Amino acid sequence: MPSHESRLVIRRGSDVAPSHPPRVAYLIMICKQPRNGKRGPKLVALEMCLLIGIMGLCLVVVITRNLFSDKIRSGTGMVYVNGTTSIGFVDEDFICATLDWWPPQKCDYGTCSWGTASLLTLDLNNKILLNAIKGEYNKTISSTFSPLKIRLGGTLQDRVMYQMVGDQEPCSQFTESSKELLGFSQGCLPMSRWDELNIFFQKSRAKVIFGLNALSHRNISTDGYAVGPWNSSNAEALMKYTIEKGFTIHGWELGNELSGNGTGATITADQYASDTISLQNLVQNIYKTFEVKPIVLGPGGFFEANWFSEYVMKSNGSLQVITQHIYNLGPGVDDHLVKKILDPWYLDGGSQPFRDLQDIMKKFGNSTVAWVGEAGGAYNSGRDRVSNTFVFSFWYTNFSYRYLDQLGMASSYDTKTYCRQTLIGGNYGLLNTVTYVPNPDYFSALLWHRLMGRRVLSTSFDGTKKIRSYAHCSKHSDGITLLLINLERYTTTAVGLSVENVTIIMASKQLKQLKQTQRTQSSTIEYTREEYHLTAKDGKLNSRTVLLNGKELAVNSAGIIPPLEPIQVNISNPIIVAPFSIVFVHIPNIHIPACT
Ligand SMILES: *[C@@H]1O[C@H](CO)[C@@H](O)[C@H](O)[C@H]1NC(C)=O
Ligand SMILES: *[C@@H]1O[C@H](CO)[C@@H](O)[C@H](O)[C@H]1NC(C)=O
Numbered sequence: 157m158p159s160h161e162s163r164l165v166i167r168r169g170s171d172v173a174p175s176h177p178p179r180v181a182y183l184i185m186i187c188k189q190p191r192n193g194k195r196g197p198k199l200v201a202l203e204m205c206l207l208i209g210i211m212g213l214c215l216v217v218v219i220t221r222n223l224f225s226d227k228i229r230s231g232t233g234m235v236y237v238n239g240t241t242s243i244g245f246v247d248e249d250f251i252c253a254t255l256d257w258w259p260p261q262k263c264d265y266g267t268c269s270w271g272t273a274s275l276l277t278l279d280l281n282n283k284i285l286l287n288a289i290k291g292e293y294n295k296t297i298s299s300t301f302s303p304l305k306i307r308l309g310g311t312l313q314d315r316v317m318y319q320m321v322g323d324q325e326p327c328s329q330f331t332e333s334s335k336e337l338l339g340f341s342q343g344c345l346p347m348s349r350w351d352e353l354n355i356f357f358q359k360s361r362a363k364v365i366f367g368l369n370a371l372s373h374r375n376i377s378t379d380g381y382a383v384g385p386w387n388s389s390n391a392e393a394l395m396k397y398t399i400e401k402g403f404t405i406h407g408w409e410l411g412n413e414l415s416g417n418g419t420g421a422t423i424t425a426d427q428y429a430s431d432t433i434s435l436q437n438l439v440q441n442i443y444k445t446f447e448v449k450p451i452v453l454g455p456g457g458f459f460e461a462n463w464f465s466e467y468v469m470k471s472n473g474s475l476q477v478i479t480q481h482i483y484n485l486g487p488g489v490d491d492h493l494v495k496k497i498l499d500p501w502y503l504d505g506g507s508q509p510f511r512d513l514q515d516i517m518k519k520f521g522n523s524t525v526a527w528v529g530e531a532g533g534a535y536n537s538g539r540d541r542v543s544n545t546f547v548f549s550f551w552y553t554n555f556s557y558r559y560l561d562q563l564g565m566a567s568s569y570d571t572k573t574y575c576r577q578t579l580i581g582g583n584y585g586l587l588n589t590v591t592y593v594p595n596p597d598y599f600s601a602l603l604w605h606r607l608m609g610r611r612v613l614s615t616s617f618d619g620t621k622k623i624r625s626y627a628h629c630s631k632h633s634d635g636i637t638l639l640l641i642n643l644e645r646y647t648t649t650a651v652g653l654s655v656e657n658v659t660i661i662m663a664s665k666q667l668k669q670l671k672q673t674q675r676t677q678s679s680t681i682e683y684t685r686e687e688y689h690l691t692a693k694d695g696k697l698n699s700r701t702v703l704l705n706g707k708e709l710a711v712n713s714a715g716i717i718p719p720l721e722p723i724q725v726n727i728s729n730p731i732i733v734a735p736f737s738i739v740f741v742h743i744p745n746i747h748i749p750a751c752t
């Protein structure tokens with residue numbers, strides 16, 4: 157029984173009504189004396205208390221800050237993190253982005269936003285694209301960053317044929333055709349292009365999920381239902397070809413938005429389950445000599461409780477990942493997107509679908525995990541000057557967590573991966589469709605990818621409703637990382653942090669350092685944390701340029717992603733969260749049971 161127990165609190169003064177500066181902040185560390193326990197822990201506890209005593213003396217400080225200027229108001233808040241256990245566990249590469257098939261002729265509400273971003277025409281020699289997926293800016297230290305996960309798919313995937321040796325028909329690209337399903341003719345993936353794509357993914361070390369053509373050689377009845385079973389012969393040929401070439405595919409996903417009511421066409425849950433079993437058998441068979449086989453995913457569609465539960469139940473454990481698509485902001489043409497994004501009370505379909513899915517998985521899918529296979533906020537390609545600007549980062553960072561909030565509670569049914577529509581293409585690309593230059597969301601994604609570890613911590617925020625707070629154990633490093641999202645236009649909030657059940661393992665080491673430094677020359681221990689503040693350039697929410705700690709983030713002429721450098725802040729200071737900002741805070745010195 158570890159009897160030592162301490163609590164780290166960085167607290168603001170009492171709740172003074174906003175707009176009454178100056179404010180007061182101080183750090184408190186409370187330590188409970190151990191009552192029993194063996195020598196080791198007791199000693200550590202004693203040292204810790206000593207340390208905390210010293211810290212208490214020297215760190216109970218008063219910082220006066222005048223945060224007052226014109227319209228800017230100030231407020232206070234407190235983040236509570238429960239350090240006892242983690243509440244969720246995500247994939248190492250939780251951050252995923254998609255590449256789609258839409259040709260340049262894909263237009264929504266009069267604008268055509270896809271350019272040449274299609275898988276068939278994307279410029280694979282573009283340096284920014286390569287660096288963006290690798291997620292690295294510095295070759296020397298690149299090994300510490302894993303690349304992004306990439307899902308290849310989208311609406312037209314079910315209408316793609318894979319060109320095979322001896323095919324009679326020409327391998328032609330999609331053409332607009334209002335008579336055909338989804339408004340386009342069938343398209344074709346030449347194997348030369350498949351080679352190029354795979355070589356590119358090898359170079360970028362991306363983990364690839366490929367969406368297979370579930371409508372291949374299938375007729376659609378007049379009521380919209382696909383007739384008969386999936387004809388897997390074309391997919392089988394592609395898999396065999398891929399193996400022969402030595403290309404690695406992390407997962408094969410069956411179909412796109414054919415579940416429930418479907419987009420265009422529909423497949424019954426019963427049929428889809430049996431098609432999924434066929435795909436799993438195919439994978440097991442074709443990859444039988446492989447120690448690590450690709451995973452099977454499905455259905456890549458919108459959630460509908462009855463359809464999903466029947467599907468999971470009937471797929472008899474053949475499904476490794478159940479993929480859900482979410483567009484919670486409505487159509488891209490909606491004029492109120494920004495309002496919806498900034499309104500913390502905006503109810504977007506609610507949390508019921510997440511809970512329903514969780515129940516389904518509990519009941520039927522012991523071996524299945526959930527991913528968000530595609531989420532782009534607003535459907536029909538997003539919206540220009542919204543989906544590609546700073547304001548969208550509020551939706552992106554918050555929404556991903558909202559999902560975690562809902563589904564992350566039971567650790568065995570977590571959302572493991574979250575795929576953003578898109579990496580490039582449409583208005584919602586992480587990269588600019590024409591120039592490949594990163595949009596603001598790319599940097600939110602990258603910071604998250606680098607800083608947020610696999611364990612999700614239970615976090616709550618006491619203060620304004622317009623600040624959202626989340627925490628994970630840090631990635632590749634000690635301590636925890638907080639994410640604070642401020643949807644307030646005018647209020648700067650000084651945020652204190654309270655961590656339940658913090659055990660400062662570093663304490664004895666630090667204490668030794670302290671003793672040494674005291675012996676030689678009295679000085680305080682340097683407890684600092686790293687902060688990354690993202691804001692819009694010139695305070696304009698529709699800016700396509702984001703500032704990190706006040707400095708513009710931009711790729712250089714060689715297409716190198718800029719380093720994302722934090723500022724060091726004294727741990728005894730409150731976290732100053734500016735209006736309309738997104739803040740990541742890495743606190744290395746906090747050690748909690750949940751992260752060990
Ligand atoms: C922290 O989490 C533990 C384990 O889930 C729980 O027992 C405890 O009550 C939580 N603490 C608070 C303050 O909610
Ligand atoms: C890359 O990282 C190494 C090791 O940390 C460092 O010495 C070097 O200055 C970095 N280069 C750039 C361009 O940031």
Ligand SMILES: *[C@@H]1O[C@H](CO)[C@@H](O)[C@H](O)[C@H]1NC(C)=O
Pocket residue numbers: 373374375383384
């Ligand atoms: C699709 O319909 C055509 C025309 O009715 C028919 O010839 C063909 O056999 C059908 N294909 C399948 C796979 O059912």
Ligand SMILES: *[C@@H]1O[C@H](CO)[C@@H](O)[C@H](O)[C@H]1NC(C)=O
Pocket residue numbers: 373387388389
């Ligand atoms: C599947 O499609 C291929 C290619 O058209 C065809 O040769 C084969 O007969 C089909 N298989 C079934 C079971 O319909």
Ligand SMILES: *[C@@H]1O[C@H](CO)[C@@H](O)[C@H](O)[C@H]1NC(C)=O
Pocket residue numbers: 416417458459460
């Ligand atoms: C599917 O269609 C039915 C009947 O038209 C409708 O009641 C239901 O809301 C639809 N489901 C979704 C998810 O759109």
Ligand SMILES: *[C@@H]1O[C@H](CO)[C@@H](O)[C@H](O)[C@H]1NC(C)=O
Pocket residue numbers: 429430433470472
């Ligand atoms: C799934 O398993 C059940 C029970 O073992 C079996 O009756 C059913 O045929 C299986 N479904 C398929 C499609 O293999």
Ligand SMILES: *[C@@H]1O[C@H](CO)[C@@H](O)[C@H](O)[C@H]1NC(C)=O
Pocket residue numbers: 519520521522
């Ligand atoms: C899932 O696991 C639970 C408990 O281990 C077990 O009772 C249940 O039968 C399992 N369900 C399936 C579909 O395997």
Ligand SMILES: *[C@@H]1O[C@H](CO)[C@@H](O)[C@H](O)[C@H]1NC(C)=O
Pocket residue numbers: 496497498499500501502503550551554555557558559561624
């Ligand atoms: C942010 O997520 C929370 C749940 O975590 C949700 O209640 C809130 O509505 C979301 N806000 C926005 C703007 O999406």
Ligand SMILES: *[C@@H]1O[C@H](CO)[C@@H](O)[C@H](O)[C@H]1NC(C)=O
Pocket residue numbers: 158161240656657749
């Ligand atoms: C702190 O963590 C320990 C070890 O995980 C646990 O036994 C204890 O109950 C926790 N204390 C609190 C107050 O949550």
Ligand SMILES: *[C@@H]1O[C@H](CO)[C@@H](O)[C@H](O)[C@H]1NC(C)=O
Pocket residue numbers: 214215217680681682683684726727728
């Ligand atoms: C952090 O703040 C404390 C209290 O104000 C001070 O004693 C200490 O020197 C500061 N540390 C650094 C690195 O500035």
